[in-house]
Each structure stands twice: as structure tokens, then as C-alpha cells.
Amino acid sequence: MSIHVKNNIHWVGQRDWEVRDFHGTEYKTHKGTSYNSYLIREGKNVLIDTVDHKFSREFVQNLAAEIDLASIDYVVINHAEEDHAGALTELMARIPGTPIYCTHNAIDSITGHHHHPEWNFQPVKTGDSLDIGNGKQLVFIETPMLHWPDSMMTYMTEDAVLFSNDAFGQHYCDEHLFNDEVDQTELMEQCQRYYANILTPFSPLVTAKIKEVLGFNLPVSMVATSHGIVWREDPTQIILKYLEWADHYQEDRITLFYDSMSNNTRMMADAIAQGIHEVDPGVAVKIYNVARHDKNEILTQVFRSKGILVGSSTMNNVMMPKVAGMLEEITGLRFRNKRASAFGSYGWTGGAVDRIQTRLMDAGFDISLSLKAKWRPDGSALALCREHGRQLARQWALHPLEAPRPITTTQAAVTPAPVIAKAPQAAPAAAEWDDDQPMLCTVCQWVYDPALGEPDQLVAPGTPWAQVPDSFLCPGCGIGKEVFEPCAVEACV
Numbered sequence: 006m007s008i009h010v011k012n013n014i015h016w017v018g019q020r021d022w023e024v025r026d027f028h029g030t031e032y033k034t035h036k037g038t039s040y041n042s043y044l045i046r047e048g049k050n051v052l053i054d055t056v057d058h059k060f061s062r063e064f065v066q067n068l069a070a071e072i073d074l075a076s077i078d079y080v081v082i083n084h085a086e087e088d089h090a091g092a093l094t095e096l097m098a099r100i101p102g103t104p105i106y107c108t109h110n111a112i113d114s115i116t117g118h119h120h121h122p123e124w125n126f127q128p129v130k131t132g133d134s135l136d137i138g139n140g141k142q143l144v145f146i147e148t149p150m151l152h153w154p155d156s157m158m159t160y161m162t163e164d165a166v167l168f169s170n171d172a173f174g175q176h177y178c179d180e181h182l183f184n185d186e187v188d189q190t191e192l193m194e195q196c197q198r199y200y201a202n203i204l205t206p207f208s209p210l211v212t213a214k215i216k217e218v219l220g221f222n223l224p225v226s227m228v229a230t231s232h233g234i235v236w237r238e239d240p241t242q243i244i245l246k247y248l249e250w251a252d253h254y255q256e257d258r259i260t261l262f263y264d265s266m267s268n269n270t271r272m273m274a275d276a277i278a279q280g281i282h283e284v285d286p287g288v289a290v291k292i293y294n295v296a297r298h299d300k301n302e303i304l305t306q307v308f309r310s311k312g313i314l315v316g317s318s319t320m321n322n323v324m325m326p327k328v329a330g331m332l333e334e335i336t337g338l339r340f341r342n343k344r345a346s347a348f349g350s351y352g353w354t355g356g357a358v359d360r361i362q363t364r365l366m367d368a369g370f371d372i373s374l375s376l377k378a379k380w381r382p383d384g385s386a387l388a389l390c391r392e393h394g395r396q397l398a399r400q401w402a403l404h405p406l407e408a409p410r411p412i413t414t415t416q417a418a419v420t421p422a423p424v425i426a427k428a429p430q431a432a433p434a435a436a437e438w439d440d441d442q443p444m445l446c447t448v449c450q451w452v453y454d455p456a457l458g459e460p461d462q463l464v465a466p467g468t469p470w471a472q473v474p475d476s477f478l479c480p481g482c483g484i485g486k487e488v489f490e491p492c493a494v495e496a497c498v
């Protein structure tokens with residue numbers, strides 16, 4: 006089955022209503038997904054991307070019903086991950102010599118997955134073009150780390166269609182193909198979930214790449230993604246959304262998540278949330294038990310929040326494992342411009358809260374006071390939790406709040422539970438950097454060590470970062486200097 010997209014472009018992809026897991030089991034696809042492949046029939050016949058490997062046979066069968074496979078002149082693979090290039094083995098068995106246009110990095114990953122180094126790969130770079138007849142061309146735009154090193158987009162001139170691959174997509178399955186035909190709330194929820202869980206670490210690059218593409222001044226009539234819908238109506242809306250989300254995004258929202266052995270930490274969460282709401286009724290407050298809720302939804306809420314509170318009971322003197330897992334994810338997603346604080350109840354020792362606080366600090370959050378409660382919080386301890394919530398609400402407020410109420414006699418008599426505090430580590434101002442300050446690529450974590458330089462780019466050992474030329478590209482991911490930040494020496498070794 007094919008769907009007409011525009012002029013001589015047809016969708017020849019595959020819908021997947023039942024998929025529930027992506028990237029192993031790390032991304033839950035409650036709305037299914039689609040694998041969008043496009044067939045262009047101009048002077049030349051071009052296939053853009055394939056589908057997930059589990060649909061290989063159906064895909065090739067359907068494609069053969071649409072076009073004589075031998076008449077396909079070119080295959081374009083924008084990204085080598087198996088949900089897009091997965092049907093290549095089945096397809097290329099039928100058309101073995103057909104040129105495959107992809108990035109240089111994609112050759113490595115396609116060959117690594119399919120083990121056919123003899124395929125007719127044609128590596129392309131940004132700005133390269135392919136004449137497809139009828140006065141139209143395909144122009145290639147490398148998008149490394151959006152979200153793999155091999156990713157690229159393909160722009161079709163005249164029709165002004167941008168085949169964007171993963172970027173601007175969603176894991177969303179619907180019988181309708183176009184954005185103006187589906188439920189708008191569902192659509193934007195899935196777009197934001199996709200961005201928050203997959204693209205957040207690459208936000209600096211998202212901004213740089215979109216500005217680069219906009220700088221070409223190309224008209225865009227459609228954005229044809231590789232997952233979910235095709236943006237036909239106001240296609241630039243999703244591009245503008247990405248720019249907004251990539252720019253240290255936050256809403257007036259606070260998210261609390263925790264795990265609780267005996268309900269005590271949950272009681273603390275409830276009381277803290279009450280205190281926040283009491284002082285700032287306008288702020289959205291969301292609470293989740295990580296053991297019982299969809300992890301990707303919690304991470305999306307973190308993405309939307311100005312601040313988070315992370316709670317755990319102390320178990321074996323450390324935090325509960327599901328909280329630790331969430332903190333590992335949050336560290337990898339590299340959220341910025343957010344505040345955080347830890348809380349939790351304990352019995353013999355309170356190691357969990359200390360560890361959470363340290364992990365939050367290492368993950369780049371601006372840290373506020375943490376809060377511990379010994380055993381089950383009683384009325385006094387819960388009053389302290391509410392007061393803690395009030396303090397954080399004032400501290401994290403995005404707008405002026407009413408003056409705090411006077412402390413009541415009951416609250417004043419409460420014996421505070423043990424409270425720990427750690428000051429956030431301030432990054433040194435640029436002027437204070439030493440010449441031997443190492444620099445961290447925030448996209449791929451490669452570290453520039455001034456002592457070593459980067460001889461492959463003619464940067465001699467001993468060159469401080471300030472003297473590294475602006476043309477420098479990260480050897481790890483190929484991105485420029487703009488995504489580098491100073492990193493602590495101990496974090497870089």
C-alpha cells in the first residue's frame with residue numbers, strides 16, 4: 006500500500022501499531038510508531054530509507070507491487086539504525102548493484118549490521134547533491150549526533166520537501182499520514198516525549214544545526230519524518246518547537262519522583278508538594294513513584310520542569326535501585342537550567358539522600374537544600390516537610406510571590422529532622438580559566454586536553470582552548486567548538 010505525499014512522492018513505509026519498546030526496553034511506545042519510507046519517481050526513481058528489519062519481507066513485497074524493483078536508480082539511507090535501514094539486506098538481495106547514498110559514518114554502521122561491504126556505497130557530505138531529473142535535485146545535509154553520528158537529512162528541490170529522518174518525528178501510529186489530520190494534543194505530546202527522551206542531550210547541536218539549515222534559505226513545504234506523521238500544514242511549527250525545546254526549556258512546573266520502602270518517603274513527597282502549592286498555587290506540581298510509573302513520562306516531566314525533587318528511602322545505606330536508574334538516565338540526558346533537591350526517610354543511617362544530592366549535582370542541576378526524616382515522619386516532621394516545600398517554592402519561583410505567612414506556634418516547636426546542604430559548584434568564569442583547563446564536548450563527552458592538543462587538526466600540544474581555532478571539530482562527533490564546556494579535571498580523567 007502506498008500513500009500519495011506530493012507530486013511524484015509516495016509513502017511506502019510500514020505502520021507498527023503494536024510495538025511497545027524501543028532502544029531495548031528503554032523507550033515505551035504506548036502509541037505505536039511508523040517506519041516511513043518514501044518512493045520518488047522523477048527522471049530517476051529514488052527510495053528514501055526503508056523500514057524496521059522485522060518488516061523486511063513485507064516491505065520488499067509491497068514495494069515490488071508499487072514499482073519494478075530493478076527500476077530503482079538510487080537508494081538514500083539517512084540513518085543506519087535498524088528501524089530505518091533494517092530492510093536493506095532483503096532489498097539489496099533483489100537489486101545488489103544499486104547505489105546507496107549515505108554519510109561516510111553510515112557505511113560503517115550499515116556494514117556492521119548487514120555485513121555486505123561490497124554494496125555500492127556512495128558517501129555524501131553536506132551540500133552534495135544528486136540530480137534526479139525533471140529539474141529536481143536531492144541535497145544532502147549531515148546531522149551528526151541527531152541522533153547518531155551517521156544521521157543526515159535529504160532535501161528535495163522544487164517540491165521543497167525535507168526528509169528529516171528521526172528529527173521532528175514521533176513514535177505515534179495513526180492511519181492518517183499528515184499532521185493536520187490527527188489529534189493535535191496527542192501529536193504534540195508524542196513530539197515532546199520524543200524530544201525529551203532522545204534529543205535532549207544534543208540540544209546545543211539541535212540549535213546549531215537548525216540555524217545552519219535555515220541559513221540555506223530553502224523553502225520548506227513539507228517535513229517528511231521517518232516516524233509518525235508528515236508535517237504538511239505549517240511545517241515550520243515543529244522546527245520552531247525544536248528551537249524552543251533546545252533553548253534550556255522549562256515551564257513553571259516542579260516534578261517530584263521517589264521510591265519508598267515503607268511509605269515514609271512518599272509521605273514526605275506529599276507534604277513537600279503541599280507546601281509548594283500553598284505558597285505558589287500557580288506552579289504545576291507532579292508526583293511520581295518511579296517503581297509504578299512510566300519512566301519516559303517522568304523524564305518528559307523533568308524536561309518540562311524548572312526544578313525536581315528526588316526522594317528515596319535509604320536501603321543498605323544507599324538509594325533504592327529504581328531511583329539510581331532514573332538518576333543515571335537524567336545524567337545522560339544532560340538537562341540544563343534546572344534546580345534540584347533530594348529528600349528521603351531513613352532508619353539507621355541516611356545515605357540515600359546524600360548520594361542523590363551528589364548525583365544531582367554531578368548531573369548539572371543547581372542544588373538546593375535537601376531534607377531527611379528519621380523513621381516514619383510524625384506530625385512535626387511533616388510540618389517541616391511542608392515548610393521545606395514552601396522554602397523551595399519561594400526559592401524557585403519564576404515570578405514574585407506573596408509574602409510568607411508568619412510561622413505558627415506548632416511549626417516553631419518542631420524539632421527539625423536532619424538536613425544536609427551542599428553548595429552547587431560554580432563553573433569558573435572564562436577569564437579565570439587556566440591554560441590547562443580541559444574542555445568537555447557536551448554532545449559525545451570527548452575531552453580536549455590542552456597538554457595533548459589535537460595534532461590531527463594541527464593543534465599542537467600545549468595549546469589552551471582559547472587559542473584552538475574556530476574551525477576545530479570534535480574528533481568524537483564532528484561538532485564545532487560551540488558545544489564544548491569547561492570540565493573539572495577530576496571529571497575528565
Ligand code: FEO
Nearest residue numbers: 084086088152171
Ligand atoms: Fe528511528 Fe535513530 O532510529
